[in-house]
Amino acid sequence: MKTAAQFAAILVRPEIRAINAYHVAPATGMIKLDAMENPYRLPEPLRAALGRELAEVAINRYPDASGAAVKAALRATLGIDERFALILGNGSDELIQIVAVALARPGAVMLAVEPSFVMYKANALLAQMRYVGVPLLPDFTLDTEAVLSAIAREAPSLIFLAYPNNPTGNLFPLADIERIVRAAPGLVVIDEAYHPFARVSFAERLAEFPNAIVMRTLSKLGLAGIRLGYAFGDPAWIAEFDKARPPYNLNSLTQAVALTVLKHADVLEGQAATLRAERDALAGRLAQLPRVQVFSSAANFLLVRVPDANATFARLKDAGILIKNLHGWHPLLEQCLRLSIGTPAENAALLGALQSM
DSSP: OOOHHHHHHHHSOHHHHTSOOOOOOOOTTSEEOSSOOOOOOOOHHHHHHHHHHHHTOOTTSOOOSSOHHHHHHHHHHHTOOTTSEEEEESHHHHHHHHHHHHHOOTTOEEEEEESSOHHHHHHHHHHTOEEEEEEOOTTSOOOHHHHHHHHHHHOOSEEEEESSOTTTOOOOOHHHHHHHHHHOSSEEEEEOTTHHHHOOOGGGGGGGOTTEEEEEESIIIIIGGGOOEEEEEOHHHHHHHHHTSOTTOSOHHHHHHHHHHGGGHHHHHHHHHHHHHHHHHHHHHHHTSTTOEEOOOSSSEEEEEOSOHHHHHHHHHHTTEEOEEOTTTOGGGTTEEEEEOOOHHHHHHHHHHHHTO
8 A cells, every 4th residue: 555645746746746835934922024914903992893793703604605795895995996896815815826727728828027926926836827937127127028028929818917016015117017918918917915005006997908807905904814805807807717716715704804894994094004104214214224225115015135135034033023035036036035014113123133233
């Protein structure tokens, strides 16, 4: 009888066996500045109201399969045009997977710029799409001509563009995104995960482009723990993607939290405004440090380049501060670190630790 490892070696796809699972660093007791989370909890009165609402959820029943009430709340709170249909996901990660699976015809190509969100390439592999990455310029700006050349050469079925980009934080020019969407023979997903901090959106132009949809998440806004992503666009697209969505993918507790908190969206927006101000202030202070290069960001994190990213990461970890070390992820990210924006006290601790190095 073969062992489980032998069975797995024979049966699991070689490309799956060749990769590692997504790693999440332990953060107990740390100042957690590695995952672009909102560092603020909900106010006590809202937490109490949320507790009362969750106590009434019928967890013995399956959730609303369509998430109709959540969709209505998102549409009303965030001003999503009635012309667009909505699909909900267990985080935007699931939506990326759904879109990739739906478009993964034999020989289909997924295209994205690099460096960008790692889950685009990961889901190309899972869906067995051929992945094509187009490098950004050394200053992390969009090499539009290179992207257009790749589109002409590869005819991708699917393009992902993060707006702002992760992990670089910058916004690509809207005019360049429009050129890419117009040139694309397939679908372009505009990933606006950091929309609360950029406060600009492709949604205002979406109706002009039948081959584009917008994807967002509530994770960065302050609800990372409930895993709620959403995408919207022409109903013809959403109807097809809904066929690839697992039934009951959005659990009852997630839906209840979303419905309660979206009634108090001003709280989340206030927190986002605070983080925007902290981002700009921290960027200015970091730029004054010797040998630290700070890149412009429209998100809730900052990308910096230091002389020795590995040593800086290790020393910050020893000081109880967890950030993201991007050195080795991509050639353009040499000696780069990603710093999520925390509370004023957390940002001061980060700055103080860096100043002492």
